[in-house]
Amino acid sequence: MKKTQKILWIDKVTKKLISGVFILYALCTVLEAKTSMWKVEGNDGYVTYLGGTCHVLRKSDYPLPVEYDQAYARVEHVILEADLERAKDPAMQNMLLTKGMYMDGTTIDKILNEEAYQALEAYCQSAKIPMATFSVMKIPLILLAISDIEMQKLGIKESGVDMYFQNQAKKDGKKLEGLETIEEQMDFLINIGKGNESEMVLATLQDLNETSSVMGDLLKAWRAGDDKKLEELISNKMKKRFPKVYETLLISRNKNWQPRIEELIKTPEPELVLVGAAHLVGQDGILHQLEKNGFKVSRFEATP
Numbered sequence: 001m002k003k004t005q006k007i008l009w010i011d012k013v014t015k016k017l018i019s020g021v022f023i024l025y026a027l028c029t030v031l032e033a034k035t036s037m038w039k040v041e042g043n044d045g046y047v048t049y050l051g052g053t054c055h056v057l058r059k060s061d062y063p064l065p066v067e068y069d070q071a072y073a074r075v076e077h078v079i080l081e082a083d084l085e086r087a088k089d090p091a092m093q094n095m096l097l098t099k100g101m102y103m104d105g106t107t108i109d110k111i112l113n114e115e116a117y118q119a120l121e122a123y124c125q126s127a128k129i130p131m132a133t134f135s136v137m138k139i140p141l142i143l144l145a146i147s148d149i150e151m152q153k154l155g156i157k158e159s160g161v162d163m164y165f166q167n168q169a170k171k172d173g174k175k176l177e178g179l180e181t182i183e184e185q186m187d188f189l190i191n192i193g194k195g196n197e198s199e200m201v202l203a204t205l206q207d208l209n210e211t212s213s214v215m216g217d218l219l220k221a222w223r224a225g226d227d228k229k230l231e232e233l234i235s236n237k238m239k240k241r242f243p244k245v246y247e248t249l250l251i252s253r254n255k256n257w258q259p260r261i262e263e264l265i266k267t268p269e270p271e272l273v274l275v276g277a278a279h280l281v282g283q284d285g286i287l288h289q290l291e292k293n294g295f296k297v298s299r300f301e302a303t304p
Contacts, residue, residue, distance in 0.1 A: 034225035034299060036277050037067040038287060040265050041296040048265045049075065049300060050286070052230070052277030053161035054222050056151060061219060064161065066302045077271040078169040079264065080162050082178040082185050085170075092182055099190045100141040107135050108142070116198035119205050139197040140190055143204050150211050156219075162274055179257045179275070188253065193245050203241060225299065227281045234278040235285075251284050258289055265295060 036052035049071035054061075063069075072078070086092055109117055120142070124131045127149060134142050151157065159167075169176050193200045207214070214233065221229035239246040257275070264271045280287050291297050 035065040035067045036222050036225045036227075036230075036280070037065070037071055037300040038280070039298050039300040040290055041298075042265045043294070044266065046266060046268055047270045048261070049270065049272045050261070050280065051161070051272065051274045052222060052280045053274050054219060055160040055162060055276065056156050057158045057160050057219070058155050059158055061223070062158070064164065065223060067300050068161065068165075070302050071272050071300055072165060072168065075174070075270045075272045077175040077177070077264075077269060078165055079177045079179060079260075079271055079273045080166060081275050082180050082182050083176065084163050084166050086182045092186075095183070096186060096190075099186060100138050102136045102138065108137070108139070109135075111139065111197050112201060113198040116201040120201055123205055123208075138190055139200060140192050143200060146204060146208075150208060151215065154212055154215060156215055165272070165274060179260055179273075180253070188248065192248055193242065196242060196244065200242065200245075222277050230277050231281040231285075235282045238278075250278060254279055254284065254286050254289065258286065261286065262290070262293065262295070265290075 038050045040048045040050050051068060051071060108120075112120065120134070121131055123129075123146065124134070129149075134145070137145075166176060217229065218233050220226075221233065235246070235250065238250070257279075261273060264273065275286070279285060282288065287297050
């Protein structure tokens, strides 16, 4: 694939990579009157709204739960994982092209074991994708491409909660902030799973038959605020299969974000913080850590 062709392909998938969209990870029992939107209060009574997101959605997932719109309406300051608008910057796409490709002559047949390489080759044949397309791509970028292809088939191709509110906040003139930079997200995601590339490829390809049911369950659990189901589908599965990925993608980033989130809670003005739903749930999730640090966490309930 020529460099210009790769740049065009990168343009299509950059936002999904920067949002962390992988079948294995995350994205992202219906219970009435529950969503993944929370209210967090400090000792001074100041409030911050903390919402779990899915980074890609189906058309049927809109409109969003009313709690999201009501929380948004109460704030003038929206905080996302990162500024997704910068993903459109050609400089960012060129950076991803550089970081996401092997530039030293390495090819994926030197990275993957024979079983994983043959499995990927078989997938490419079935999907009518030239294997050469992936020859110098780093494994996370390949997994992203596969994830994108399969989710497109399922109609999961709409902008997610993060982009929806970023666009809305820009339109309404509200303050926007990122908990990390695009460059930091890119480094996290491009380098994830080093040393376990073959296992990650095999796990992704083996799970393809379950993509429809798993993604359906994830989106259902997110919308219903079913934290236990989200933890089971995302956090527990990732922790069991790829503990280093779990540490890098969730725990490490949660720790990095925690001080800033706590600063926000202590300010008089309310804020809306939106992060992937997997970052909120479980013992390692942000909500549990906030409770441990003395903050009051409760489910945000919409008013009539």
